[in-house]
Amino acid sequence: MKAEIIAVGTELLMGQIVNTNAQYLARGLADIGVGVYFQTVVGDNASRIKEALRLAKSRVDLIICTGGLGPTQDDLTKDVLAEVLGQSLVIHQPSLDKMKTLFEGRGIPMVESNMRQALMLEHSDPLANDTGLAVGNAVTHEGTHYILLPGPPKEMKPMFDRYARPWIESKMDHVQPLYSLMLKFAGIGESSLEHALIDLIEAQSDPTIAPYAKEGEVAIRLTTRAASADEAAGRLKPLEQEIRSRLGEYIYAAEDISLEQHILQTLASQGKKLAVAESCSGGQLSDMLTSVPGSSDAFVGGIISYSNTAKHKLLKIPMEQLEGDGAPGAISEETAAAMAENVAELTGADYGVSITGVAGPGESEGKPIGLVYVGIARRGEKASVVKLQQSGNRETIKLRASKSSLYHLWKLLKS
Amino acid sequence: MKAEIIAVGTELLMGQIVNTNAQYLARGLADIGVGVYFQTVVGDNASRIKEALRLAKSRVDLIICTGGLGPTQDDLTKDVLAEVLGQSLVIHQPSLDKMKTLFEGRGIPMVESNMRQALMLEHSDPLANDTGLAVGNAVTHEGTHYILLPGPPKEMKPMFDRYARPWIESKMDHVQPLYSLMLKFAGIGESSLEHALIDLIEAQSDPTIAPYAKEGEVAIRLTTRAASADEAAGRLKPLEQEIRSRLGEYIYAAEDISLEQHILQTLASQGKKLAVAESCSGGQLSDMLTSVPGSSDAFVGGIISYSNTAKHKLLKIPMEQLEGDGAPGAISEETAAAMAENVAELTGADYGVSITGVAGPGESEGKPIGLVYVGIARRGEKASVVKLQQSGNRETIKLRASKSSLYHLWKLLKS
Known part of the structure; x- marks a missing residue:
């Protein structure tokens, strides 16, 4: 099945908001094996919405519209589709009743225009709006499927997941449920991961293999349709094993959790505590952990x-180590080690993690931008230190340094 | 002038990334008076890109494509436009030279496919890529203007702002330059700000008034076209004065800088130093400042x-104050004050800022989610403490607590 997503809304066209709905729908459709071939954004203008619908009808089987279901005169999507399909609009009584109850409960009069939100195409299936007022619609006409969803993501997402997606699946032939497996990686970049799996990715059919990358993390999702979980496992497991045989050392979880979440869960289950000492990452590692x-x-x-003042006064690192002729300096293996060891000692935590380096915009201590040392220490023991050369701008270097420190801590916890 | 934005990329269609470029371009075009009538997303497929270009040509005057300028065989935008316009592709020598120098500097061989990034349409204007390798293109053909920009936002944005936007303006009739004034606010929410200025916003014509809100900050941009800076000031200044007369106490800058940047600049210009003690914000304030x-x-x-351990061991707050019957506890005015005073004392900084509160997901010390105390101290003096009740989820509470602490520090620095 080929799909097009049409987002209706002048606020999207003007750039007042970002079209995150398109991404959500594209992913949800990919999950059920529907390919999105086009995404379109049009303003709240009847003739242009009509043009977009007609064009979509000429090139896809499934048209999903978001937006334009609200109470105002600018909300035109239902009216336009009714006209294009030659249908009338009728009241969806349960939606109207729900609206009346809601307004009565709030003790405010229901403005007439609100009734527009309870309208639906005469010969369509209503899609309930559990988190808002405007009813959605699903209708098949001359072989083309049309779905109307509200614009606000908090209404659109549940309506799609609970009602529209099953409706679409009911129109597809022989559809079995989907089973997925998420493998999360640390310590490997997107391109290295793809390189190692390129033969599998290129030859994929069933299960499908989708790599994801965001904010310094990479993941692979394996997906298949099957009659049962056992049958799905029979297809997913061999592929998982193949991936593990190649990249197992980088896989920290077979579920969708972040590396920091995984580490904190591991520590908590062992009754262990973590403390950090951050220089160039400037609090980002702590911020990640406390999220x-x-x-x-x-x-x-x-x-x-x-600052060196803070390294000295708070972390008790001797000034002679930080400054002066022949001193290792703040950005050094020695200082990274001392930071990790001392923060564990000072707080009584079981593990200390440190980050010191050059985030830019300029060099520091004559050392290049992107040079980062990560220290990992068990309290009372010598720290191990890893030297990294990161690329990118200030933000990227901070992020990668923070993620790298988590990766090296994870490796220690595993060992 | 009517415009359409065409984003090319299967990763957009599949929902792997969000089309933030469309928003950026739509805003940038609105700024120069160009209306965006359609936004389209197509995959890396020559015939569908061609179809999108032809359709756009039939309905707008300006077509801006993003994406598909990279080195791989999937990057097709230039090839397709060349075919549609009946032009050849030629090497843009400065782009090729830059690429060669870059690869030589890194000591890695330049793969042949990289040369594709230096290609441009024979009869087009090149648009320099200051932050990447792929050269952009601008060309007018049979009365339609085409602009090709790279997909990665960090390349697309500077290319649009520095080269594409002026090129478009040069094609517009009787266009006077734009003058804007950005007013940045702290300590006031978006809805209160709009409420206070609603009459001005609704009656706006020239200058235009655009409110912006993101990540805990709000701003207003005033924009006008004028023959000279003096003429522009003659229109912008009275409006700025009107806004200042209503909301002046919340305006920290008349330029586009963040509150943390403004505060750090103020402190640096006075030779003053800042230290922070963060509990519930968990490093986010430090992360913001060090960004x-x-x-x-x-x-x-x-x-x-x-943890209370850290408050005691690192910040030297007595355990009796943090725990036990009748103790104020970690989330209290007393502890916020001690945190701010002690961190200034311990580091020797001129100012100490503290945040302690309940970010959730559960209550803490029997105190409700969202309760936050912010402490601000000059070293050696008693701290002042502000009690806040934030709403939202964990992330929002952390963010608002961090931004609020900056607002209260700013008020102290002003006074």
Whole structure:
């Protein structure tokens, strides 16, 4: 089945908001084996919406419209589709009843225009809106499937997942449920990962293999359709084994969790605590860790030693090590080791992780932008230090340094 | 002038990435008075790109394509446009020379396919790529203007702003240059700001008034076209004065800089230093501050006291204050004050800022999610503490707490 997504809304055309709905729908459709061939954005203008619908009808089997289902005179999608298909609009009574109850409950009068949100095409299937007022529509006409969804993502997403997607699947032949397996990687970049799996990716059919990369993490999702979980496992497992035989050392989880979440769970399950000492990453590692709900079970805190003063006063590193002729300096193996060891010692945490380097925009201590040392220490033991040369701008170097430190901590925890 | 934006890329169609380029371009075009009538996304497929170009030609005057300028066989945009316009592709020598120099500098051989990035349409204007390798193109053919930009936002944005936008303006009739004024606000939300200015926003014509909100900051941009800077100022200044008379206490800058950047510049110009003590914000405030290039001139560092252990061992707060019957606890005015005072004392910084509160997902110390105390201290003086009740999820609470602490520091620095 070939699909087109049409987003209706002048606020999208003007750039006031980003069309995140298109991404969400494209992914959801890919999951059920529907390919999206075009995405279009049109304004709240009847003739241009009509043009977009007619064009889409000429080139795809499934047209999904988002937006334009609201109460105002600018919300035209249903009216235009009704005209294009030669149908009337009728009231969807359950939606109207729900709306009346809601307004009564709030004690405010229901403006007449709100009733527009309960309208649906005469010969369509209503799609319930569990998180809003405008009812969705699904209709097949002359072999083309049309779906109308609301624009606000908090209404669009549940309506698509709960009602539109099953409706689409019901129109597809012989559709079995989908089973997926997510493999999460650390310590390997997107291009190296693709390189190692390129034969599998290029030859994929069933299961499908989709690489994902964002914010310093890479993942692979394996997906298949099967009559049962056992049958799915019979196809997913051999492929997973093949990938593990090539890249197993980089796989930290077979579920969709972040590396920081995985590490914090591991630590918490062992009753262990972590502290960090950050220089060039400037708090980003701590911020990542504390973005995980429940992180306080394993994360004690740490020190942002952004200056030599802080490295000396807070982390107790001798000034002679940081400054002066022949000193290793703040950006050195010695200082990374001392930062990791000392932060564990000072806080009593079981593990100390440190990051020191040059995020730019200029060099520091005559050392190049992107040079980063990561230190990992068990409390009371000598730290191991890894020297990295990161590329990219200030933001990228901070992010990669933070993610790298997590990778090296993960390796220690595994060993 | 009517425009269409065509984004080329299967990764967009599949939902692997969001089409943020369309938003950026739509805003940039609106700024120069060009209306975007359609946005389209097509995959890396020659016949569908061709179809999209032909359709766009039939309905707009300006077609901007993003993506498909890279080195691989999937990058087809230039080839397809060349075919549609009946032109050849030729090497843009400066782009090729730059590429050669770059590869030589890195000591790696230049793969032949990279040369594709230096190709341009025979009768077009090249658009320099200051942040990447693929040269852009601008060409007028049979009255339609075509612009080809790279897909990666970090290449697309500077190329559009520096080269494509002026090129488009040069094709417009009687266009006077644009003058804008950005007013940046702190300590006021988007809806309060709009409420205070709603009459001006609704009655706007020239200058235009555009509110912007992102990541806890709000801004207003005033824009006008004029023959000279003086003429522009004659229109912008009275409006700025009107806005200042209503909301002046919240305006921290009349240029597009972040609050953290403004504060760090102010501190650096006074030779003052800042240290922070973060509990519930977990490093986000430090991360924000250190995202500003040159932040080390004023930011010393700080302590992430995510546990009572860290508050006690690193920040020297007595355990009796943090725990036990009748103790104020970690989330209290007393502790916020001690955190700010102590971090300034311990680091020798001139100012200490602290954040302690409940980011969720559960309550803490029996105190509700969203309760946050912010402490601001001059070293050696008593801290002032502000109690806040934030709403939202964990991420939002962390972000708002961090931004609020900056707002209160800014108020102190102003006073």
